[in-house]
Amino acid sequence: MNRNGLEKAVVSVRGVKKMYPLGKTEVWALRGIDFDLSRGDFISIAGPSGSGKTTLLNLLGCLDTPTEGEVFLEGVSTRSLGDDQITDLRHQVIGFIFQSFNLIPVLSVRENVEFPLLIGTRRRPAPDQQWIDHLIEAVGLSDWRLHKPNELSGGQRQRVAIARSLVNRPRIVIADEPTANLDSKTGEAIIDLMKRISHELGTTFIFSTHDQRIVDVADHVIRILDGVVVENSLASGVML
Numbered sequence: 001m002n003r004n005g006l007e008k009a010v011v012s013v014r015g016v017k018k019m020y021p022l023g024k025t026e027v028w029a030l031r032g033i034d035f036d037l038s039r040g041d042f043i044s045i046a047g048p049s050g051s052g053k054t055t056l057l058n059l060l061g062c063l064d065t066p067t068e069g070e071v072f073l074e075g076v077s078t079r080s081l082g083d084d085q086i087t088d089l090r091h092q093v094i095g096f097i098f099q100s101f102n103l104i105p106v107l108s109v110r111e112n113v114e115f116p117l118l119i120g121t122r123r124r125p126a127p128d129q130q131w132i133d134h135l136i137e138a139v140g141l142s143d144w145r146l147h148k149p150n151e152l153s154g155g156q157r158q159r160v161a162i163a164r165s166l167v168n169r170p171r172i173v174i175a176d177e178p179t180a181n182l183d184s185k186t187g188e189a190i191i192d193l194m195k196r197i198s199h200e201l202g203t204t205f206i207f208s209t210h211d212q213r214i215v216d217v218a219d220h221v222i223r224i225l226d227g228v229v230v231e232n233s234l235a236s237g238v239m240l
């Protein structure tokens with residue numbers, strides 16, 4: 001194991017395999033994955049449908065556990081953590097953005113963004129209203145903050161989801177095909193917005209996509225095919 005990589009990396013994946021039982025057969029969605037991701041980078045997990053992107057992101061986000069191998073977040077093996085610690089990680093270290101936005105229809109834009117601050121296992125300080133308004137402004141929705149999700153376009157809904165993913169000041173944001181339900185122009189605008197915010201806040205963004213046009217915006221591309229890494233490269237052209 002590369003200890004150096006582990007110390008510097010915000011996320012490290014070592015020998016990760018994932019098997020889903022399917023009746024009497026086994027589906028090996030990931031067949032031995034290794035990589036390190038650096039803090040503050042804008043990272044794309046690229047690959048066609050069925051290559052294992054969602055499976056991999058679910059492991060990085062501690063929504064599921066590997067069949068073999070280990071995921072390290074900030075140098076800590078997620079295998080070594082108990083359920084409460086995993087829950088805390090999911091609330092405090094990691095933000096999520098979903099393909100289908102997953103907004104709460106009865107809440108306004110502002111309430112949707114605030115929502116993660118109101119739930120969780122620990123007693124919390126009162127939500128920071130200025131921070132919520134700053135995030136809504138950063139995603140360009142100040143004029144829409146009292147509107148409900150069904151009054152917004154798809155691109156606007158995904159902007160709400162981006163603001164919501166950042167409200168806990170996570171160090172890592174995970175987005176599983178955040179542009180899959182958007183037209184290509186809106187999708188490119190959403191990726192540009194995520195990249196700008198990632199650099200402004202120093203947040204590590206990891207997004208999956210099967211769209212080559214938005215892969216090109218990433219600082220670091222990990223391409224997977226049939227559950228193995230087939231490319232691991234930086235925008236500078238360096239192959240890892």
Ligand SMILES: Nc1ncnc2c1ncn2[C@@H]1O[C@H](COP(=O)(O)OP(=O)(O)O)[C@@H](O)[C@H]1O
Binds near residue numbers: 022049
């Ligand atoms: N819950 C599951 N049970 C069985 N097979 C699954 C399950 N989830 C995913 N798979 C299979 O694992 C492989 C990778 O799927 P997935 O991670 O969803 O890929 P992607 O997100 O790149 O489309 C596919 O062959 C898929 O059919």
Ligand SMILES: [Mg+2]
Binds near residue numbers: 053054055176177
């Ligand atoms: Mg998927």
